[in-house]
Amino acid sequence: MGIAVSPQIHPHVAEFIDQPRKMLINGRWVNAASGKTFPTYNPATGEVQATVPLASRAEMRSAVEIAAKAFREWSSVNPQRRARVMFKFKALVENNMDELAHLLSSEHGKVIADSRGDIQRGLEVIEFACGIPHLMKGEYTEGAGPGIDIYSMRQPLGVVAGITPFNFPAMIPMWMFGVAIACGNTFICKPSEKDPSVPVRLAELFMEAGAPAGVLNVVHGDKEAVDAILEDPDLQAVSFVGSSAVAEYVYSHGTARGKRVQAMGSAKNHAIIMPDADLDQVTNELMGAGYGSAGERCMAISVAVPVTDKLADALVERLKPRVECLKVAPPTDPDADYGPMVTAEHRKKVLSSIELGVKEGADLVVDGRGFSLQGYENGFFLGGSLFDRVTPEMKTYQDEIFGPVLQVARAPDFEAALALPSNHQYGNGVAIFTRDGDSAREFASKVKVGMIGINIPIPVPLAYHTFGGWKRSAFGDVNQHGPEGVRFFTRIKTVTQRWPKGGLREHPEFNIPTMI
Ligand code: NAD
Numbered sequence: 143m144g145i146a147v148s149p150q151i152h153p154h155v156a157e158f159i160d161q162p163r164k165m166l167i168n169g170r171w172v173n174a175a176s177g178k179t180f181p182t183y184n185p186a187t188g189e190v191q192a193t194v195p196l197a198s199r200a201e202m203r204s205a206v207e208i209a210a211k212a213f214r215e216w217s218s219v220n221p222q223r224r225a226r227v228m229f230k231f232k233a234l235v236e237n238n239m240d241e242l243a244h245l246l247s248s249e250h251g252k253v254i255a256d257s258r259g260d261i262q263r264g265l266e267v268i269e270f271a272c273g274i275p276h277l278m279k280g281e282y283t284e285g286a287g288p289g290i291d292i293y294s295m296r297q298p299l300g301v302v303a304g305i306t307p308f309n310f311p312a313m314i315p316m317w318m319f320g321v322a323i324a325c326g327n328t329f330i331c332k333p334s335e336k337d338p339s340v341p342v343r344l345a346e347l348f349m350e351a352g353a354p355a356g357v358l359n360v361v362h363g364d365k366e367a368v369d370a371i372l373e374d375p376d377l378q379a380v381s382f383v384g385s386s387a388v389a390e391y392v393y394s395h396g397t398a399r400g401k402r403v404q405a406m407g408s409a410k411n412h413a414i415i416m417p418d419a420d421l422d423q424v425t426n427e428l429m430g431a432g433y434g435s436a437g438e439r440c441m442a443i444s445v446a447v448p449v450t451d452k453l454a455d456a457l458v459e460r461l462k463p464r465v466e467c468l469k470v471a472p473p474t475d476p477d478a479d480y481g482p483m484v485t486a487e488h489r490k491k492v493l494s495s496i497e498l499g500v501k502e503g504a505d506l507v508v509d510g511r512g513f514s515l516q517g518y519e520n521g522f523f524l525g526g527s528l529f530d531r532v533t534p535e536m537k538t539y540q541d542e543i544f545g546p547v548l549q550v551a552r553a554p555d556f557e558a559a560l561a562l563p564s565n566h567q568y569g570n571g572v573a574i575f576t577r578d579g580d581s582a583r584e585f586a587s588k589v590k591v592g593m594i595g596i597n598i599p600i601p602v603p604l605a606y607h608t609f610g611g612w613k614r615s616a617f618g619d620v621n622q623h624g625p626e627g628v629r630f631f632t633r634i635k636t637v638t639q640r641w642p643k644g645g646l647r648e649h650p651e652f653n654i655p656t657m658i
Contacts, residue, residue: 397618
């Protein structure tokens with residue numbers, strides 16, 4: 143049993159915490175007329191913290207109508223003015239960083255420093271969106287034919303929506319609305335009902351930064367609200383991040399109704415450890431990437447693949463005492479390695495994966511199931527677990543666990559190690575640890591995964607690159623943020639023009655025009 147320090151909650155957050163959560167539509171605070179609610183918890187104590195109103199289909203429809211009205215003006219605001227809203231928003235978020243981080247931790251359970259990181263990674267996308275005048279510039283060809291010029295322009299789509307998961311309640315909404323709104327779209331954010339307060343607070347700050355009412359709306363909801371988004375005729379595009387089953391549903395239903403959809407899903411990220419790697423460095427990296435944020439990261443390392451048995455023995459020997467000593471504590475404890483899981487239900491799901499792993503015959507080297515924290519016995523805490531001798535036939539290897547559980551899957555050689563992430567159903571991130579450039583280069587070139595780290599355990603690309611996995615980790619062809627984000631939230635229009643000095647043709651041209 144661990145002993146916790148008493149939590150210090152930010153005073154503004156403490157005042158806000160027990161108030162009912164509302165939606166922000168057309169710049170106004172709105173309660174759901176549906177009467178449906180969902181409880182959010184303080185994951186450290188297990189107590190219900192607030193209730194979230196869940197929108198009905200009709201309420202989602204009226205939010206879309208409001209956003210469609212706002213689009214008419216917002217899309218004609220020049221890009222440098224839209225960028226100015228982004229600049230101001232960035233400054234406001236920075237000024238409110240402490241409050242936002244505490245609010246985030248109070249619902250999610252991740253430690254305060256990690257919540258700051260969540261917000262910071264989202265702000266980097268806002269910084270990228272500040273460059274929208276440059277990013278939206280089209281192309282121009284003078285003299286493509288006799289007296290003919292061709293130019294292309296990028297135009298916003300209209301009303302677009304973002305449906306976000308619980309695990310990055312600041313970063314992922316900003317991935318989406320930052321780029322979409324800078325491009326001139328208006329936005330409906332449907333955050334996770336488990337921790338919806340930070341997206342609402344961000345939207346409030348966005349309005350303070352000068353965004354007109356109706357440009358960014360936060361509408362809470364469950365499947366009913368998601369279905370309303372997918373079926374709304376005025377909604378042009380949907381950006382989704384969450385589990386693969388829901389991502390596939392959103393992708394197939396949204397595209398069947400003619401919408402543009404990008405839907406990021408679940409993950410199982412491997413770290414390949416070559417015999418020449420620095421094992422002390424690798425151990426540190428695996429601890430942080432495997433157990434940080436209680437493993438509730440889509441880019442968490444969940445499988446370590448040491449190449450050769452000898453290396454595997456040495457790695458497990460180093461990891462075991464470190465996992466046993468993890469400091470699991472309330473998010474406000476500055477020394478905590480990680481905090482509680484998001485909900486009791488999610489904790490139960492992770493517990494059952496550990497049980498299944500044991501049944502399947504994996505070697506449970508460290509068992510975190512019995513962990514309890516004095517004074518926080520009802521919190522959703524779970525100790526760190528470590529499995530060795532995990533094999534590809536095991537269901538616990540094939541599925542995402544999304545908890546503080548690291549699995550070691552031994553590989554005899556480089557080829558076998560390369561095959562593991564390549565053959566896995568998910569292909570979000572992967573890492574290789576080696577001092578050999580040849581192996582690293584070959585691995586990066588051949589592995590069937592979207593984001594690769596070379597001696598980097600969590601290779602989340604920066605905002606001006608793009609984020610996206612392969613296989614069942616992403617449905618749709620276009621990544622999040624960076625230039626791909628701008629492409630996703632705009633469509634291109636190409637104009638071919640002629641201003642003939644000598645008048646029009648004398649005879650009709652029946653053949654396809656060529657400009658040879
Ligand atoms: P989730 O799929 O349960 O929920 C995501 C969103 O979908 C939420 O807004 C939720 O309200 C909605 N939703 C849930 N069930 C639904 C249903 N049946 N029909 C319609 N909508 C539904 O995901 P989560 O538990 O909030 O987040 C964790 C998952 O997200 C993990 O699988 C993680 O790997 C994944 N994730 C992926 C990425 C990525 O970029 N690939 C990033 C972060 C998280």
